Amino acid sequence: MTSTPATPEAVSPEIPDFPPPRSSECPFAPSPEMRALSAHGPLTPVRSWGGSTPWAVTGHAEQKALLSDARLSVEFTRPGFPSPVDPAHAHAGSTDLSFVGMDDPEHARLRRMVSGAFTIKRVEAMRPRVQKMADDFVDALLDGPKPADLVQSLALPIPSLVISEMLGVPYEDHEFFQTNSKAIVSAVATPQERQAAHTNLAAYLDELVGRKLVEPGDDLLSSLCVRIESGELTRRQAATMGVLLLLGGHETTANMISLGTLLLLQHPGQLALIRDTDDPAVVRDAVEELLRYLSIVHLGRRRTALEDIEIAGHTIRAGDGVILLGELANRDPSVFPEPDRLDITRDARQHQAFGAGSHHCVGQPLARMELQVIYPTLFRRIPTLRAVEGLDAIPFKYDAVIYGLHALPVTW
Template sequence: MTEVAEPATADAVFPLVRSCPFAPPPAYEKLRESGPVHRVKLQSGQEAWAITRLEDVRQMLTDPRFSSDRFNPGFPFLTKQGRPVRRTNFTASLINMDPPEHGAARREVVGEFTVRRMKALEPRIQQIVDEHIDAILAGPKPADLVSALSLPVPSLVICELLGVPYADHEFFQVRSSTLLNRDVDQDTRVKAVDELQEYLDRLVAGKEADPTDDLLGRQILKQREEHGEADHDSLVSLAFLLLIAGHETTANMISLGTVALLENPGQLELIKNDPGKTLDAVEELLRYFTIAEFATSRVATEDVEIGGQLIREGEGVLGLSYSGNRDETAFENAGELDLERGARHHVAFGFGPHQCLGQNLARMELQIVFDTLFRRIPELKLAAPVDQLPFKHDSSIFGLYCLPVTW
């Protein structure tokens, strides 16, 4: 067992910026090669442990001694303000829960995201994608793929799934973007939380009065049947989490995946020639970008050893999922985009009890979008050089603010 007294990256403050949109920060490789666990500095002034290798990241994410409670004083936050203000009127969401509360809450809703239920959504998702590509083809060139396809498709899907009026999409997208921006000040962040919570509070109250055939409506009826009444606050919290996570992650993966495929025409031809390979392509793109890399942050609730390093109770841990997904001991030629890799043991969706609830939906949306986009617009190409594209270096979820394309 080793003890590291000083931060291993004395000249680096986390989160580190991706100097290349197709690769992790260069420091990740240096850290991973020099050892599995390192003491690092955060921009809030806090210190935490960074876990760099896939096997150790996966081990940490399945160990109940690492907590997801973001209100624990030791939890490692990547914003300048550090830990958030505790909101007395905001019920903990799935992402913040630990056992046994987490398991019980997840079981309440997991049935909404089974492969079978997602499969039933496929025709509607295909229709949504086709309608937006129709509009792109009928519109002017160049088109912004973010506003024309990447953002509206998953937004529409999650709105229909939850029962949120799509007419309000600009309201929640603006506030979602605010919450994900690491440079936003605390007052602005709190205001965005309040406004979203008030909106969803009214929405859930309306569904309690008249349950609709959507995820929230079905949850209300299910809770009444099983518990006698619906838990209003927990439903608001669930809607808050799913509304943000359900469109931001997939939207950014559509944009980034499109750029990567256009920049790797040989790889793109693989799925153009054989759409049966698109599911493997989606897995590889998820691994390749790992856009929500700090969703795997945790805090130790007791002393625990991992990767040969003792982590003390109350110390924060960054499970560097992007570093793990580029670990050469887990993925041969990990820095290359290989759509035929077929590796599903990545941690782009996290791992263990908190693995992404909506991963089946995300996979299906990405598969439908990529197959349809390149089938219907085979001559699609970037309308600006990659080094001029506005990547989201300031966001907790990596992506693009806009993506000009032509054909």
């Protein structure tokens, strides 16, 4: 007797709502309601906007397979795409983030134009410069008043300065692009506010591209101008690629710096291993474990099935939405024993904090290097660093699609 693969309607009569809110009682981990999804197996249907029932993928192996499956589309305009905002307002709030929202082959063509700037060799050549930045910002922090907000004094400015220099964006404009980036990744901003923020950044990058077409420099935007002149790229495409790289290059890393710092302050033994080591491998392993444990992309990577896909005893039908929950894959006990325990000595390299497949984060070597520099520098230079307030008083970003901290008051 053959079995019939399960579909969303056939799996459970009680489909949970998605996304469940994060819990202030466990701010570093997925909420109990989110964790409960794994109890249904590696795939389970959830109820989202308008009563739609996309698949939530919680298993590590299943996510790795699906993230590499060309039968899943990232294009958010496709019917069935599980939008993170109400589809009734999706058009008003839609933003063009270049190749992130494209399928191959166009995704691959555009991505290749910037990927060379983020190779491990290129990024490692930048390490001394990033170390100098880290030391300079720590100097300023020590010379300034106490308490200080670590987000505004260190976590946000360093990655902002790094990506500004890479792109050729004037760092003196950081307040402008940080404010608009914050609106784009907000989960509570109106669609109109998100669209306005994207329009502001796109116009800003377009103006910069125009200037570099006349006076190119030694930066990534200038290299895109060469593509414009050769006919491989339009000026608008170059500007939207600039928006993507500027936003992604500072927003995610800034949140990892502040959130990881706060987490380590709660685990002084783990912090001491980073602070006291001279072994770069120890720091590298620590960063991988922090990426696994925190999983700041906390509302899932979203796809639409182009064809029927059978996986783990279920059938994802063509047109079904799929939400791949990295925060649950990164706590899959079959891959990470005792997944709720922070252990910076574990081998956490199989985590999916940066996704997988052809759409894995293009800037992950840069993010890793920045974190490897900043955590040990901060803790060695300020060994008495401590948070001013308890966890219940610290403003976590429950209202954003990229998780982190709005502020982290510290003293020493």
